[in-house]
Amino acid sequence: DKRELILAFESSCDETSVAVIENGDRILSNIIATQINSHQRFGGVVPEVASRHHVEQITLVIDAALKEADVTYDDLTAVAVTYGPGLVGALLIGVSAAKAIAYAHHLPLIPVNHMAGHIYAARFVKPLEFPLLALLVSGGHTELVYMAAAGEYEIIGETRDDAAGEAYDKIGRVLGVPYPAGKEIDRLAHLGQDTFDFPRAMVKEDNLDFSFSGLKSAFINTVHHADQIGETLNREDLAASFQAAVVDTLVQKTVKALEQYPVKQLVLAGGVAANQGLREALTNQLAISSPDIDLVMPPIRLTGDNGAMVGAAAHVELMKHHLADQTLNAEPGLAF
Numbered sequence: 001d002k003r004e005l006i007l008a009f010e011s012s013c014d015e016t017s018v019a020v021i022e023n024g025d026r027i028l029s030n031i032i033a034t035q036i037n038s039h040q041r042f043g044g045v046v047p048e049v050a051s052r053h054h055v056e057q058i059t060l061v062i063d064a065a066l067k068e069a070d071v072t073y074d075d076l077t078a079v080a081v082t083y084g085p086g087l088v089g090a091l092l093i094g095v096s097a098a099k100a101i102a103y104a105h106h107l108p109l110i111p112v113n114h115m116a117g118h119i120y121a122a123r124f125v126k127p128l129e130f131p132l133l134a135l136l137v138s139g140g141h142t143e144l145v146y147m148a149a150a151g152e153y154e155i156i157g158e159t160r161d162d163a164a165g166e167a168y169d170k171i172g173r174v175l176g177v178p179y180p181a182g183k184e185i186d187r188l189a190h191l192g193q194d195t196f197d198f199p200r201a202m203v204k205e206d207n208l209d210f211s212f213s214g215l216k217s218a219f220i221n222t223v224h225h226a227d228q229i230g231e232t233l234n235r236e237d238l239a240a241s242f243q244a245a246v247v248d249t250l251v252q253k254t255v256k257a258l259e260q261y262p263v264k265q266l267v268l269a270g271g272v273a274a275n276q277g278l279r280e281a282l283t284n285q286l287a288i289s290s291p292d293i294d295l296v297m298p299p300i301r302l303t304g305d306n307g308a309m310v311g312a313a314a315h316v317e318l319m320k321h322h323l324a325d326q327t328l329n330a331e332p333g334l335a336f
């Protein structure tokens, strides 16, 4: 039987997800149970609440993933799991479930870095070609990652403070947009104009790092100042101006990185990769400055946290025999 079937787990934050992936590039199932409704009233993810939801959901999600893929445990080649970075209690639920199944069914256990998983979501669009550069933008990370070959990761730039998604979520509170705010601010931005001229931090500096906390403060100060003088600002224009500043910064630093690191592909990855403004700006910019570089953007449904991306990254680790044993533990601060 030439079918390689990986049962892949993702539970690093507020999504409980299990997928069955065939030969590293075909999704047989990708069940995602989201907990967003339970966290919204707190304005962010509450770790204790997240862990409890993962415990409640995990066996249901495993059963649904096997059923939808029409496979049994006996058909599986390996079990894969995100073991970091993320919330320790949340990660432990996926790690424990994956270890239990690997032990009971005598299957290899593949440890996967969550951020590598985000990059490998692009594998469902087309084969990855190396060297490649990934712009990795999520709720916890904003990084430029250079990959000389499959499964090799080098961070060449990163945020010095807030992640891009985190900035969206924080200004969302000021705009009265519920957590996670990125998608709604993206929608509002398309209805407004860039009239506020917010700062583009560090774009003139000769490095590949980012900073979004100054932009966040400028945004909050602008809204508070208007409140104090009894003025109401246009929400669509505020959203459009904020998004223009984030997108400009991300695109300009990516262009700078491409000048220093010649690559075949640029992969957009992470939850913020769903952003329409960012997708359009990168597409337009690359067409002008690097028409030979292949821009790979995963479909929107694979940009957020999911098991399928973990299965795709796991396939590469399995080829390299990078396996874990029953001592595998969650690593909340895991780096590449």
Ligand code: KG4
Pocket: 013, 137, 138, 139, 140, 141, 164, 165, 166, 168, 169, 180, 181, 182, 183, 184, 186, 270, 271, 272, 273, 274, 275, 276, 303, 304, 305
């Ligand atoms: O990768 P992800 O699902 O979880 C982490 O690993 O952090 O990313 C979640 C982040 C949230 O901050 C959310 O607001 C943001 O992605 N996000 C967006 C959009 N959709 C989700 N940010 C901007 N525009 C969007 N369309």
Ligand code: ZN
Pocket: 114, 118, 138, 139, 270, 271, 304, 305
């Ligand atoms: Zn993520």
